[in-house]
Amino acid sequence: MRESEAELIAMLRALQAGGAAEVARLLRSPVRLVVSSRPLREQLSAQLVAQLGPALLGVVVQTLPMLAETLLRRAGLALRPDHGLFPALVQREVARDVDLASTLGALERGHALATATVSDLLSAGLTPELARTLPRLLGDTADEDARRVLALAGAAARVEAELESHGLARRETAIARAVEALRSAGPRLLDARAVLILGFADATGQRAALLRALLANGATLFTELPHDRLLADRRSAGCVFAERFVARLGLPRAAISDTPTVLPPASLSFVAASGIEAEVTEAAFLLQAALRRGVQPERVGVVLYDVERYLLPLRRALERRGVPYRALQLPAAVDPRHRRWRAVLQLLRRGAAAPLDAWLDARARARDE
Secondary structure: HHHHHHHHHHHHHHHHHOOOOHOOOOOOOOOEEOOHHHHHHHHHHHHHHHHHHOOOOOOOEEHHHHHHHHHHHOOOOOEEEEOOOHHHHHHHHHHHOOOHHHHHHHHOOOHHHHHHHHHHHHHHOHHHHHHHHHHHOOOOOOHHHHHHHHHHHHHHHHHHHHHHHOOOOOOHHHHHHHHHHHHHHHHHOOOOOOOEEEOOOOHHHHHHHHHHHHOOOOEEEEEEEEOOOOOOOOOOOHHHHHHHHHHHHHOOHHHOOOOOOOOOOOEEEEEEEOOOOHHHHHHHHHEEEEEHHOOHHHHOOOOOOOOHHHHHHHHHHHHHHHOOOOOOOOOOOOOHHHHHHHHHHHHHHHHHOOOHHHHHHHHHHHHHO
């Protein structure tokens, strides 16, 4: 990413140096930077302001869903988000199928599994028309797995139709509609001086389709080859992965620079902790020490093994030590009361087989109230 960011900043600096006339053109048709995630969007925005600021005009940094919303609005096809209705509709459709309901009901978090599967099917491009042809394509089969696949595909098609009937859409559906609008209207729908794509190592389904549509309309993709110091005599798996990604987007191999990205040496350290509280306490101390050394908070990330188990203890540890943080892409329903009742449900379902953390969480929340 560092080489791509440097090249990107050099391009923007050249545009900004064009004087008032060039800035006026940028305000009418800005440079659109399309990035892979919200954290990268915030990090890149901070970098641009630091390098080109204190004010930066004519540059828009967007994720793919944000860009899709912009394209739909410009095309007059704005869709309202489903606001969490999608999982409820999936559960309703699953409950209507006796076989699916009994199979998934016997699994821990079976409904969550069904929701994820239906979402993956729709994101991969399943349409109501394709769902109706699947039984004919598969033919008569006594295989139970095949019947469940057909049932989930039918549920996915019905859920999608239900949302559309109310003018609602999942994020991936909005992206698919944006792809259609862009293919129909062409570059004028983008209304951009340039479209630069940054930070993608992979994309599937509708997101890959939107990237291909952007590239077909003149966008530029920044892709780097990660260099592995342990594989000096051969190309790393990351290089092969990047080449396959570019090939899936329909670009030639020449679109990737042959110079691998050389990252600074990394170091690993391990901490032995007796439980979650001890883990997050040590993480808070490390974050506090990094900030005292002058590291920008936006340049530090925390990866959680299990969001529901670690999020609240980590928040408490950070707040006790005055460490600023922002939690992105986390479930909105995770709060102390929610966590307590999740633990109580786990105890009721699993009894003595429930993990120790479930007992502690249930008792801790009871004392807090």
